[in-house]
Amino acid sequence: MGLSRLCRFLAWLRGVPGISPAPAPEQVPAPAPISTWTPDLQRIATHPRRELVPPQAPVHSKQLNLQWIIPDAANKSGGGHMSIFRHVRFLEAQGHQQTLWLRPPWFHNSPEEALKTFQAYQPLSAGVEVRFLPDDPGQISGDAVIATDWWTAYPALAVSHVRERFYVVQDFEPQFQPMGAGYLLAENTYRFGFKCLCGGNWLAQRLREDYACWTRAWPLAYDPEIYFSQGSVSTKHSAIPRIAFYYRPSTPRRAVELALAAFELLHAQGLHFSVDFFGEPLAFTPAYSYQDHGVLTPPELADLYRAVDLGVVFSATNYSLIPLEMMACGLPVVELDMPGTRAVFPAGTTLSVAPDPVKIAAGIQSALSEPAQLAQIRQAAAEHVATLNWAASCTAFEQALIEGLTA
CATH class of the missing domain: 3.40.50.2000 (Glycogen Phosphorylase B;)
Structure with missing residues (x-):
């Protein structure tokens, strides 16, 4: 085939539907690193359990350095995450410094990407830093480390350069799985000596009575700008209920x-x-x-x-x-x-x-x-x-943190 005929053939080929030059490869963000903290029942309990080495400087209760360990969140779909971010936002407004360490599985390729998702829960400013949880959490330091589910309690136990370890308990998580290794490893976290900040009185009472935990309760609430009544308390809506x-x-x-x-x-x-x-x-x-x-x-x-x-x-x-x-x-x-x-x-x-x-x-x-x-x-x-509001709940949460650090 002559050169001119070849050029015409290639030009015709480019015009055939479904046949086109390969597109340039897209720029794909680098994937998140693989972590030793990926949930695994056999591995989770083998990580270091360190004694506390608290900072020598005095506590500044108006400006705490708080190190949260939280599960990454794929989207705005969880009430547990919503409550966490309400507390984070309130504490930020009170002047406290906070870092959110994300435990795997990671749904984001970078901490910056994760922060964009978290903004859908609650608006957070640049004063809240987001980072991936490192394989060795021993580098984390501050006034307190705060675990937020049973999987995060194990890396919190490996954090030593803080004054106290706290545990935000929003449910009795051992019951999330059948009796077995998962149940027992989750239950063990209530024996780690963490100070427990419990979502409601039932959890606070159960952890105090069954596991001798230091507990303080903060009540759940609601957003009155979204959830409100528009009718009489005697209103019946439908002919068919x-x-x-x-x-x-x-x-x-x-x-x-x-x-x-x-x-x-x-x-x-x-x-x-x-x-x-x-x-x-x-x-x-x-x-x-x-x-x-x-x-x-x-x-x-x-x-x-x-x-x-x-x-x-x-x-x-x-x-x-x-x-x-x-x-x-x-x-x-x-x-x-x-x-x-x-x-x-x-x-x-x-x-x-x-x-x-x-x-x-x-x-x-x-x-x-x-x-x-x-x-x-x-x-x-x-x-x-009418007796519930998030401002009072978040204030109780902050006061419990300060009490746990200064008492």
């Missing part, structure tokens, strides 16, 4: 199967109702009326709570933000009658049901057929959440 249900089967402690069984029983009994599923996309097709909302933003959640008649959200361990946010929107809440919920919700603020689908179904049916009962629950819940 609507039930907002937190559907998160990937989290076993949410006990979603109990509620699903109760809904099936109610449907079989001929009760007319519709379930608004939120939390995760549905993995099945219900036989009764429903809407599948999947993952909602906080403003979307608030709109849902204000539009429906009853909220069903279960926790088999510690309580969570969702019931409080429902209450703030004037939505009566159905919760499991468990030690963790019994300790934090005053009597009459929720419809408390035994963890039995038959009794759950009976409780829901009774509530939906008695508007006066729902009105009483709404009123009691509204009075309860």
Whole structure:
């Protein structure tokens, strides 16, 4: 083939759909390093456990140097991370210096990238530094190191150049897995001698009584700019009752199967109702009326709570933000009658049901057929959440840190 014919052939080839020169390679950020702190039950407990070597300088309680160790977060989807970042933001506003050390698995290629994600939780300034947790945390120093889940308690135990080790405990994490190595290694962290800052009184009491921990409680709260009621406490919304249900089967402690069984029983009994599923996309097709909302933003959640008649959200361990946010929107809440919920919700603020689908179904049916009962629950819940706010909770958290460092 002559040169001119070859050039014409190549020109024609470039015009054929689907055939084009290979694009220039994109610039891909360097991946995050591999860490020895990647969760592994066999490896986690073999890391160094060091004695404290506290700084000699006196504590400046108005300007603490706080070293957090937190799990990396892929997106704005976790109430536990939201509470952590609320405390971080408050402490920053009080003048404290903070570093967030991210434990793996890492969802970001750089600390700068992670900080952008964290800004979606709470706005943080340049005064908060974000870094990847090093293989040897012995280089970390400050007034305090703060573990935030059981996996982070082990690297915190390897940090020595601080005055104290603290532990933000938001749930009884041993129960997140069956009895075995995971349960026992998580439970061991309550015996490390850390000072525990507990999300709610039930956790504080349990760790104090069962493990002799130093504990201080800070209550969960809600954002009143998002979660608020727009109607009378006696308002009934729908001709066919609507039930907002937190559907998160990937989290076993949410006990979603109990509620699903109760809904099936109610449907079989001929009760007319519709379930608004939120939390995760549905993995099945219900036989009764429903809407599948999947993952909602906080403003979307608030709109849902204000539009429906009853909220069903279960926790088999510690309580969570969702019931409080429902209450703030004037939505009566159905919760499991468990030690963790019994300790934090005053009597009459929720419809408390035994963890039995038959009794759950009976409780829901009774509530939906008695508007006066729902009105009483709404009123009691509204009075309860009116006593809660994040400023007071974060202040209690800061005061506990200072007490733990200076007492």
